Amino acid sequence: MSVALSPGLRDALQAWRDHLRALDGAAEATVTAYGADVAAILSFLAAHRGGPMGLGQIGQLGAGDLRAWMAAERMRGTAARSVARRLSALKSFTRWLSEREGFDPTAILSARAPRFRKPLPRPLPQDAARELIDTVGLQHAEPWIAARDVAVVTILYGCGLRISEGLGLTGADAPLAQVLRIRGKGGKERLVPVLPAARAAVERYRAICPHDLSRDAPLFRGARGGPLSPRIVSGVMARARMQLGLPSTATPHALRHSFATHLLEAGGDLRAIQELLGHASLSTTQAYTAVDAVHLMETYARAHPHGR
Structure with a gap:
């Protein structure tokens, strides 16, 4: 923590982080990132204003101070999306602090972040997803490792899981039931149906895995028996996509995007897909409707006589 922040302000930041953990159910990585973001902003503002930053100074910050910070971030090459995320963290802390210290937070809460265009998810076509899963199984000569890799990517695609969720499964989850209870971001739980292909892939892996899956x-182990690293899964997919000539966007997370997009293309309900993905906001899930529209227009352009 920067010496530019007073002890009282440092204590307040710590109390806010504890609040995020205990009451808001935020993941530890999120709490750490938010705390670092707010501390960095306040340290910059202390230097910008020419004095230490304490509890009394937070309520004196104005729009000009925040514009100076945002300009400095953009000069450093920080992406607009990252600036917006950090400003959001500062607003969250300021709102919480103002309720306890009794100052007017309007100047900070009304600050506008730079606009940015959220990139559309980059799913794989259905046939490419199937080919990728098959090719992943050819990347290792050790049969149990090849079976493990196929099981992991099949679950990521077949259940729409984040890689951390897939690798977070334990021996208690196997054999996989027809529905999995997944603990996602912020500790939120959701129920996810499991396709027969995913159950079968996991059972093939379990049958020949040399390690005790207590x-x-x-559930998924590295070559020496420790937890499987996400980097290993990413590396396996990178080799497979190169063999198939797929773009660099064909990552483990792209399998989650593919799951959602293919469900939508098949007529899936947006609210149901939101629940399956564990999105807190429907607006996050709605990005897939834009992907589906792009796919529809591309199909139309290929099929329509005037589009050829």
Whole structure:
């Protein structure tokens, strides 16, 4: 924590982080990132204003101070999306602090972040997703490792899981039931149906895995028996996509995007897809409707006589 922040302000930041953990259910990585973002902003503002930053100074900050910080961030090459995220963290802390210290937070809460265009998800076509899963199984000569890799990517695609969620499964989750209870971001739980292909892939892996898959231990293991690293999964997919000539966007997370997009293309309900993905906001899930529209127009352009 910067010495530019007073002890009282440092204590307040710590109390806010504790609040995020305990009451808001934020993930530890989120709490750490938010705390670092707010501390960095306040340290910049202390230097900008020419004095230490304490509790009394937060309520004196104005729009000009925040514009100076945003300009400095853009000069450093920070993406508009990152600036917006950091400003959001500052607003969250300021709102919480103002309720306890009794100052007017309007100047900070009304600050506008730079606009940015959210990139559309980059899903794989259905046939490419199937080919990728098949090719992943050819990347390792050790049969149990090849079976493990196929099981992991099949679950990511077949259940729409984040890689951390897939690798967070334990021996207690196997054999996979028809529905999995997944603990996602912020500790939020959701129920996810499991396709027969995913259950079968996991059972093939379990049948030949040389390590003891006890209830409390990770289901997916590295070559030496430790927890499987996300980097290993990313590396396997990178080799497979190069063999298939797929773009660099064909990552483990793209399988989650593919799951959602293919469900939508098949007529899936947007609210149901939101629940399956564990999105807190429907607006996040609505990005897939834009992807589906792009796919529809591309199909129309290929099929229409005037589009050829």
